[in-house]
Amino acid sequence: MLMIATAVMFALIFARAIFAFLWTRDRLQGAVALVLVSVAALYVLQVSRVLAGAVPGSVRLPALIALYGQPLLTLALVAMIRSVAWAWPGLAFGYWLGASAAVITLPSPLPNPATMSLVGGFVLLQSVAAGYLVAEARKRKGAARARIGFAATGTFLFGLVLLIAASNRVFPSLHLSEISRIVALGPTLAYVVAFMPPGWLRRQWSARTAYTLMGRLLAAPASATQPRDIWQHFVDTVRDAMSAEGTVVVIESGPLVVAGSAPSCEVPSGGRPERGSAKWTKIDGRRYLLIAIPLTMEDGTTGTLLVFGLHRSLFSEDDIAVLADLGRQATVLADRAVLTSQLTDTVAQLRAANEAKSDFLAAMSHELRTPLNAIIGFSELMGYEELVGDRRHVPDEWIGNVHSSGRHLLGLINDVLDLAKVEAGRIELRLEPIDVGAAVAEAVAPLTSLIDAKKLRLTLAAPPEVVTADRLRLRQMLNNLLSNAIKFTPDEGAIYVSAHRDGAFTHLSVADTGPGIEPAEQARVFEEFHQAGDAASRAAGTGLGLALTRRLAEAQQGRVELWSEVGQGSRFTLVLPAATAPAPHAPSAEAPATDHGGVLVIEDDPAAVSLLRTYLTGAGYPIHVAATGEAGIALAGTAHPDLILLDVQLPGIDGWSVLRKLKKDERLWHIPVVVVTVIDEREVALALGAVDYFVKPVERRALLDSMARNTAAAAAADPTGPGGPAGPRRPDVLVLDPSEAARERTGQWLRDCGVAAALAGSVADATGLAESTPFDLILCDAAVTGPDGTPVLDALRASPATRPVPVVMLTDGTMTPADVLLAGLMGGPPTDDDAPHSAPLLGVVSRADLSAQHLQRWLGDRVHPLVVDDGPALERVST
Incomplete structure (x- = not known):
């Protein structure tokens, strides 16, 4: 009964192997089925003896041929999952041929020497196959390792069963038949565990493997503090656990980390695998078993683990389960690395912020105390000076400090x-x-x-x-x-x-x-x-x-x-968005005539009025003063000032109300208003119509520059002003170029633009022409030099006739303006006392970039508008 039960159990294993092969059409499953066919032959022979007492010849002969082919089939299966020395499959094939010939030609039962020789060869080859399986199991992890180990045990025990059965036949006195039947249960149970393990046992193996590999992941190097480091440690662990040729984690942008020799970093066709897949693929003429496992990365994106092996995995479904679980654990660790990195960065930022606060307080304490010490100290000294009437004699040095x-x-x-x-x-x-x-x-x-x-x-x-x-x-x-x-x-x-x-x-x-x-x-x-x-x-x-x-x-x-x-x-360089030049302000026909009555100061603080009066009168501006907003509006209507300086904090109506009333009055709306106050509300003032805004204390130079700019704009808008009916004059430009052809081309282009052009081939010619004609601009070739080789700018500044005329240097375009400046090609410093008052150098321009727009802006709005060419540059001048 034990033999029959064992045979029935093995029949179930054999049936499952046949079903797996027919379902998947996988060569590996077919090889497993063939191995089990040879094992089944032994059980057929034993069951036949138990049930019938003898084995028919039609059953005995094919069963023995299949039985003795078991070592060859087992080694062929092993060769599919790992490397095997070529001599052993060859020896097994020769053994099978010899055994088959002996079974066919020799009488039954076989002679004892022949039987023991065949069994000895069988046991030897089975032991070699079992040894290869044991070596492969030691390289694997988890359920795959255990199942391959049990397959190796079953293979060895199968040879042992055959050895005991043959010994019992040759030596009947040993009474080994019962032992043979009991031992025959061993390979059956081993094959059951290997090829049909219960679910709870497989889960336990996988859990133990996951625990072991998780321990390896947690034992990552101390330097693995970033998610990429965690994933690198993950693929290293997977490659070692699977004995793979290479492993790689692929994300949407490409490979993230690689371990070993990964021949490809492409996700398998057919989209992202849902539960994992294992299939053979051919890359660069070489076949690989490619296992693809879907991953979820630490940032929520998707990725794929690719494992490249040179041999089949006997139980790939267990490998996929272990790798999927390990991938989930790696995601947890990568998430933890992200959080740890963020926390570290936050701590570093907080520490830096605290240090910056301390540095700021220390620096501010020093910087504030230094000037305050001087102000308080010298003010105290001034109080000790002798009083003469209502004044004290104070040294200029103290005031300056x-x-x-x-x-x-x-x-x-x-x-x-x-x-x-x-x-x-x-x-x-x-x-x-x-x-x-x-x-x-x-x-x-x-x-x-x-x-x-x-x-x-x-x-x-x-x-x-x-x-x-x-x-x-x-x-x-x-x-x-x-x-x-x-x-x-x-x-x-x-x-x-x-x-x-x-x-x-x-x-x-x-x-x-x-x-x-x-x-x-x-x-x-x-x-x-x-x-x-x-x-x-x-x-x-x-x-x-x-x-x-x-x-x-x-x-x-x-x-x-x-x-x-x-x-x-x-060299510090400000890089700012470029803009197009604003169009020249056209005269306004609606602006009322003014008599240019100086500057109206609407300010209630006597000290501020005194300071502004000093600034303005020193610059030549006549001023009118109003202490309230109502008085300021009334005075603006009678004095018709060129510009109004307005404070916001005034008795009565405030400065905002004054500004609104001025801009609503048809007689006064055109007068530019500059707000000077202690309130920092620039946007409000500009929105109400102010042309500029200063927060007290105001810098004298900045205020005067703003006033000059805005009073000039107001005068340009006045039809009775300098830009009125008399109209602007025609500009005169001097071209200084040693090349006659270049001079002529440049002069013709200037005339085409509506500019009067005078031509000079040397500095002497230029100064001679300038003595009779007041030029607005000099276009000078960069290669020109003055007498005795002096820089051209020095030579032009040495002559009173050319000294006040702005200069533009023309180059051949081989160097940028910044390169020309830094090469020192712009000449030396002024050579006489009047040189600091000479006109500035306006720029360095390549002839290829010279355009009428440049001329219009260099010459300014005081001259007649030029004829603007459509081309970006004066190409005929640069040819």
């Missing part, structure tokens, strides 16, 4: 407030087209005394470019960059200011010949309160200028670039 300390303190407070506004996103910007040349001139004007004190050579060559920016903030940024250059440039050094357009942006550069900035310091110079250079240079600033400049540039959709080399100097 109080004034400079007050300005230093004001600048520091303004910078800190501006930084706070930018960081809070509350910076108020009035973006408009701004001429780069005019902006540079406004920024340089208040710094000329510092430049003269250090005897610096300043070269300005801002070509006619326009940027989109806030006028006040652009002046502030340029002032910071220029002040920085002046501070770090040694005496008798040079500063170059240049601009050029590159696509949709204009690059405005401030370069100096200072000591340069160390590479390690270049990344930190834009940090708040950080200063580079020696202690003496750092003591002269707060470390806020460059930080604020970068923030303001970024707020205007621009940036700040830095180039510096130790011993060579530094």
